[in-house]
Amino acid sequence: MDSLNTDDQLTIVNRAQEYRISKKLISKIPYFEKMLSHECLESKENKVELDFDKQTFEIILNWIRSNYSFILIEMDYVMDLYELADYFGLDWICKECIAYFKENFSMAHLPFVIPKATATSKCINSGALNAFICRYFLKIANTTFWSKYPVETIEYINICALDVMVYSEYQVFNAILQWAYFKARSHFKRLLKLVRWCHLNEQDLSKIKEDGSFKSSGFEPIFCAPQKVNCDCTFNRTKQNYLVMIEKLDDKDLLIKVFDNNFTQLLSHAIKQDYSISSNIFHDEHVSDILFESGTGPLRIDWKLNKYVWMSSHGSFIELLKRIYGNSEQGTHLNTYFGNTENMQDGFKLLEGAENFILIYLKEREMHYFSRPIYENYNMFSHLYQCKATTLNNKIYLLTNKRMLYEFEIGYRMLKQTWSQRLCEDWFVFDSTLLTSSLAGDKIMVIDTNTANYICFDINTKASSKGRMALLLFCVRITRLLPTFLPLNTIRTCLNSNRNSEN
Template sequence: MDRVDQNYEEELIIVNRKCEYYVSKKFICSVVPYFKKLFSGDELESRENKVTLDFDESAFDALLNWLHSGLFVMQMDYVINFYAAAKRLRISKRLFKPCFEYFHKNFTIKYLPLVLTQVKKSSKLINLEVIDIFICRHFLKIANTDTFLDYPVETLEHILKLDLMIYSEYQVFESIRKWVNKNTDSRKEFLSKLLRLVRWSFMDPVGLSKIKENEFIKALKKFDSGFNRTQQNFFVSIQELDHYSKIRINIFDKDLFCLPIGDFTLDDTMPLELFHGEHISDILFDSGKLGIRIDWNQKTFIGLNIDNGETYYTKMHQSIVNFQDDRREYSCYLDDQATELPDDTPANEYLLLEYNDGFVCIGETLDDKRFFGIFPVTDPNWFIDYPDHYTLHATILNNTVYLLTANFLFFQWNMETRSYNEIELVKGVDKLAHNKLILTSLPTEDDKVILVDKSTGKFHVYCIHEKKWFEKYQIFNVNPDSKDSYFDFDKLVAFTSTFLPIKNIKPLFRRNFL
């Protein structure tokens, strides 16, 4: 920053809340357009040597240091307020990049209460909508931390009012119960107010059965908000068009009713920070090995960085998983004995699967080629050194992992009972190309596991309750504008389940069930 001679006679007094500063009026007007305009002209105010401001004290102090020395010390406690003050004083142009990079590099959920006190809908560095979308998408993981239990009640109220991406309203109730129980004496007075943020009419029968004896909760069932937060998980298909510079996306509900969304174009300039707006989604597919970021408004996409450098998984661990409690974690071999996994067991390969309120690690050991699991996984090494080769396919439905190996062994592992059960594959699957298969399911409230053959578009559906396979569906790719019915199933890139901001996605047509 350019300097002027600060051996001055005229001082300007700046009063900012509880602090009073004495600065060179000539200097401050030469480097801060806000003051230059304020003290130019013939008005009485321009001839005065005192001005009163109302900025965060730490932020303004850091700004004055920067203006006088070119140096400032930044903290998460006031980075948003720092940039907001700079914006108001019209000196923010050179500060956006360092502030933006600092925030995204250092944010973790422990700073969420501080961030919520600083951020507004109109904030330029990062706005309230972006923070709320992050909370909605990752609420279950956030609520599964000791950090969440230390949040002030104001933060909890803000979070629970949002359209959280959850599987059951019981999960919201449980988060309140755990928070209150952390310090019952001082928090029980907030219980009534917080329980009104549970959307009781959308509570599933299983959740209601767990709390039906609580008379106070019964009386609260009439308090509701309109949007059903539990209906935000869908199947998504991604087809490759034009050598992956364009893709086609369809959304499917639980019963595989399809809503076409349209074609999306590759945009290598899309930012990949963990925070994004409500019109953007991150979709992991192929058992978490690959990922894509979708902008539903702009109809653009970019691939997520999964296995190199600062990846999606390293950001997730730094921001959330690092604060999760590992006391309930267990690891074992996935077989009849469920023997405990030795420490420092090297892995030949492994998968990270998002499950409910955290991540699960499923892999194969390096030496004896045995399959293992870590439930849930919190150690940073599993998130940092993610492998770049994979042969396993896996999905999780309710409390059970379904795993398909390179040798076409298919089995299920119940994470609660720690029980193993081998499942006979549908006839002929072992003759298919292993790398052309997709194994997927909804995470909960369903009874089917789907094995998709990308080369033919056929769906092999395993019905859990009937313990039978059905070849029930097939995806066709026929151009309705062409006279030729030729189709090419190699274009099917992904079929997976994920949370989606369905309110912000516009399909090519709408459907209402009567």
């Protein structure tokens, strides 16, 4: 209880709100202990002025008045609480805030976190947050809490300065449409300004113009010339999907090659292994994670330092699912009979689809499909090592260790096996084989990493072709080949660095 002696009272004015508290009680706080022990103006006048969030300040004040018994930490004010605790010199509260944020933050909390994240904030800085949002935008837009975001969050995510990674601007339009349908149709026209209309292809633009909600909005798209300096659409965010080839130079060094849709090489970058690279899921902007099917950990590349590290397979995917989906409900669950005669062991694989992470699970000759798998479910299964898998459009492809390639189509409330093919090539060795898809989204490839021989299947006609990937260096060995998102600005920085080093 505060003392009734006014000489023992300290008046605190925080954003025009006045509080009175015992100096003896509050002097246990390092900031006030130092202030009250010196002959400063605040000490003489028994008054101090502060400028902190009212809710957060009163949480600290109530904790002091309770004789420092306990303090409550919640996500909507944890970042403000950290800043206030840091200002007051309460290091243990700062550590508790960091730990709580790390354990609990997911994309469900973006409305609280975005306004508070700065370039120097400790729980998460704006650079790391923006990099994560850009990389996983399509997954975030398919979460159950996307439709619950306030309009300010939608505007922040899609604002021109944030180069979200998409295959088409139609996906940005569709995300806005879905949000407006569930949340507030009155904001639909306002949000349409965030679509970069001059980067839409004719097919997608025609589809948008036929949409009933778009027609009734009365919105008139502005098509600017992307080469203009003052154009808002200068950066084409649909051009951030690349084909990445990873070659092994020796026991530690890797060669990263990046190709565009025409197989034009944009980058050839040698990187060295470094176990000291941070494993924080929210990494710096110059760091990229290249994801593979579960069973192989993500490859984390620090483009600035030319270093890499292989991340933990199990832990990294659990962390990623937790941050994107949080504890939201499981997505679609479909299953079908898997008519293979290979007596495969039960198990799972986690794949990155275009708009969702996908969990497939084989059990007693049934194949189960889960969209938006929550991390608790992922943790329940054992890994499936007897097949390789990839996903393309609305199809899943499985390659078994018995040379069988299967196609499964994901339909509306239905999963069905639609095609299979036995590979008869003598060079097929399961452990050294890659299964991947093309950037154009129309082919899948089976590649032998020892010989660089490949078989390519057109997913529409099922016609196949064979060939060999000619490698410039005889000593290198392909270890991975896959399409993935990479930040274009980072690629350009690396290209410029390479050119400068050659001159």
